[in-house]
Amino acid sequence: MFAIQRHNSSDDLSAHLQNNGSTMLHKAKVGRTYGNLKTDPDVPCLFLGCCMVFFGLSPLFLGCAMAAERCLGVSRPLLHARLVTTARTKMALALIWLLALCVAVLPFFSLGAYAYQYPGSWCFIRVMDGTQSTDLAFVTLFTGLGLSSLAVAFVCNTISGITLMRARLKKKSSSQRSSARSHDTEMVVQLVGIMVASSICWSPLLVFGLISATRSYSGSLSPDRNTYEDLMVTGVRMATCNQILDPWVYILLRRAILKKIYGITKRQASLRGSMLRSFRWDVSSFQNSEKKKVEF
Secondary structure, three states: HHHHHHHHHHHHHHHHHHHHHHHHHHHHHOOOOOHHOOOOHHHHHHHHHHHHHHHHHHHHHHHHHHHHHHHHHHHHHHHHHHHHHHHHHHHHHHHHHHHHHHHHHHHHHOOOOOOEEOOOOOOEEEEOOOHHHHHHHHHHHHHHHHHHHHHHHHHHHHHHOOOOOOHHHOOOOOOHHHHHHHHHHHHHHHHHHHHHHHHHHHHHHHHHHHHHHHHHHOOHHHHHHHHHHHHHHHHHHHHHHHHHHHHHHHHHHHHHHHHHHHHHHHHHHHHHHHHHHHHHHHHHEEEEHHHHHHHO
């Protein structure tokens, strides 16, 4: 589990650097307009488009794998102990990266294509201009894999959460098992946070890309072209936020950090309550003193 988390963080860092580099490479292309770039993807565009797909699928696949691993560990601990080993974990990581890489390089084998996207500062699957059947198949595959990973992670996290809730309600475990369950709960909370962040950040780009490609292929994109260009820009901006949010999810959703936040919040609440009670007491004292003066 921790090995997958470390590699997921590495993917987030690499993706963040790649996304920042796309704008810098574009600014270096002096004298080229978006109109020319639309039909003239060069080597940097192909590379950045490949990175966009690879680093988009890798965190989603890793989040799905972590959720499945934790679901197996919570619901079938003996089977988990027998199946999950260090060697198999490394093999699973290699297969995940290999699958994401195979999808990313499909345009180099004439299945789909990468192209500059509005406003010409980033590259992605060709979904706006000259979309062909291979492009539609490619973006459908990309979207299907991404949404399927999120769906599987949701199911696995739901099963893990229900299993942990049932175990807590029974209250028939020893202190050692209770400690282990608390550790599992912390992991599941982190995985739920990762799943929510990934769903919010990546779903717009996945959905908008598929809709844009479908309408472009059918020839019905022209009336709403500007709208879909803005939606794609919004989608990629939200996707880049995922690489920023994931490390903070790991940091803030740890049990020790949550306890500190809870303690600070509780102290602030008690301080405000005492100040409010003191203020009410002062007001009532002032009112009583005024009544005594009037009676006198």
